[in-house]
Amino acid sequence: MKDIQIRPAGDHDFEAIWSIFSAHVAAGETYPFTTATSREAGHAYWLGPDVASFIATSGSARVLGMYRLTRNQVGRGHHVANASYMVSPSAQGAGIGRMLGEHSLGEARRQGYLAMQFNYVVSTNTAAVRLWKKLGFSIVGTLPKAYRHKALGYVDAYVMYQLLQDPDHWPTVDS
Amino acid sequence: MKDIQIRPAGDHDFEAIWSIFSAHVAAGETYPFTTATSREAGHAYWLGPDVASFIATSGSARVLGMYRLTRNQVGRGHHVANASYMVSPSAQGAGIGRMLGEHSLGEARRQGYLAMQFNYVVSTNTAAVRLWKKLGFSIVGTLPKAYRHKALGYVDAYVMYQLLQDPDHWPTVDS
Numbered sequence: 274m275k276d277i278q279i280r281p282a283g284d285h286d287f288e289a290i291w292s293i294f295s296a297h298v299a300a301g302e303t304y305p306f307t308t309a310t311s312r313e314a315g316h317a318y319w320l321g322p323d324v325a326s327f328i329a330t331s332g333s334a335r336v337l338g339m340y341r342l343t344r345n346q347v348g349r350g351h352h353v354a355n356a357s358y359m360v361s362p363s364a365q366g367a368g369i370g371r372m373l374g375e376h377s378l379g380e381a382r383r384q385g386y387l388a389m390q391f392n393y394v395v396s397t398n399t400a401a402v403r404l405w406k407k408l409g410f411s412i413v414g415t416l417p418k419a420y421r422h423k424a425l426g427y428v429d430a431y432v433m434y435q436l437l438q439d440p441d442h443w444p445t446v447d448s
Numbered sequence: 449m450k451d452i453q454i455r456p457a458g459d460h461d462f463e464a465i466w467s468i469f470s471a472h473v474a475a476g477e478t479y480p481f482t483t484a485t486s487r488e489a490g491h492a493y494w495l496g497p498d499v500a501s502f503i504a505t506s507g508s509a510r511v512l513g514m515y516r517l518t519r520n521q522v523g524r525g526h527h528v529a530n531a532s533y534m535v536s537p538s539a540q541g542a543g544i545g546r547m548l549g550e551h552s553l554g555e556a557r558r559q560g561y562l563a564m565q566f567n568y569v570v571s572t573n574t575a576a577v578r579l580w581k582k583l584g585f586s587i588v589g590t591l592p593k594a595y596r597h598k599a600l601g602y603v604d605a606y607v608m609y610q611l612l613q614d615p616d617h618w619p620t621v622d623s
Contacts, residue, residue, distance in 0.1 A: 301524060301623070304524070305521040305522050305523045305524045305525040305526075306522060306523050306524070307522075307523035307524065307623075309523070310522075310523070345594075346480040346568060346594075347480050347481060347482075347485075348480045348481050348482035348484070348485070348596075349476060349479070349480045349481070349482065349595055349596040349597070349598075350480040350568065350594055350595060350596070350605075351480070352596060352602075353591075353594050387593075388592070388593065388594065390591060390594065392567070393521060393525065413589050413590055413591060413592070414588050414589015414590070414591075414607045415588055415589070416528075416565060416588060416589075416607070416609055417563070417588070417609065417611065418562075418563065418611070418615055418618075419520075419521075419525055419528050419563065419565065419609075420524055420525060421523075421524040421525070421527060421621050422524070422621065423524075423621070423623065426620070426621045427527075427615065427618060427621065430525075432589045432591070432607055434591055434592065434594075436592065436593070440593055440602065443593075443602060445601070446596050446597065446598070446601045446602065448476070448482075448598065
């Protein structure tokens with residue numbers, strides 16, 4: 274695909290976001306949410322305070338996918354970013370996930386984050402695991418049977434992580 | 449210490465909870481919160497919806513410590529519990545942490561959780577790591593430099609985990 278742009282998401286994007294989110298949730302293979310998730314909860318997740326979300330659009334303005342970036346912990350952990358990604362089912366296989374991943378790493382660095390952590394990568398989502406490894410993440414933890422996969426039952430989830438800056442140049446901790 | 453009881457926490461316990469919480473937060477060695485944490489945020493953390501908190505009290509009704517139990521993820525991860533613990537600085541070394549830990553594992557089983565996960569155990573908090581291992585947890589992940597320790601700078605944090613029920617007897621995933 275060409276003419277793909279990634280830009281900040283706003284409230285006017287919510288219907289498109291909700292549509293992609295709902296498709297992933299219904300599949301029950303990658304994210305913890307179930308189909309019982311309310312629109313309000315979905316809105317808070319993608320467009321709530323302390324969340325920076327971005328969408329990939331094609332020239333025709335169709336939303337192809339999105340990611341959200343936020344801090345993984347408050348306070349003494351707020352130098353570590355967290356991010357989540359979803360690609361429209363009709364746009365999968367076209368490299369949108371990789372574009373979103375690369376954009377999110379740049380955006381996290383731009384926002385001053387020193388590392389990025391994924392808390393809950395479903396182990397059977399091998400395309401995602403492969404992509405995150407290509408983009409510099411390592412599996413730093415395995416959570417036994419932590420994900421209730423709709424088709425496969427209880428499967429492991431991974432914690433993935435990467436430093437975004439050389440620790441020798443991290444700001445000093447002064448309080 | 450004797451005559452220690454563990455009971456559900458309520459709003460009337462909040463001043464005692466806040467006092468212990470504030471002491472830990474000021475130390476900056478174990479939890480992500482900073483001293484900028486508002487009372488409202490502290491109240492939501494310990495006594496908010498979807499949180500079950502318990503306190504240990506002595507015969508004199510003094511609060512010696514507390515823990516909070518909640519689900520670690522929504523939906524497809526809601527079979528895994530999460531818990532956090534704080535012991536009053538003046539009651540440390542008396543086995544309160546162990547009592548709270550054992551109580552929380554029993555309570556988690558009673559509530560039907562199938563596993564328990566700690567997302568963010570500071571690696572330099574060796575007393576806690578030792579205790580959780582004694583109580584059946586394993587380190588399943590290491591998060592490099594994920595905690596900004598007040599005295600020691602950036603230190604690793606651990607993800608710890610244990611199954612609470614034999615997986616052969618876990619309920620079937622049906623949706």
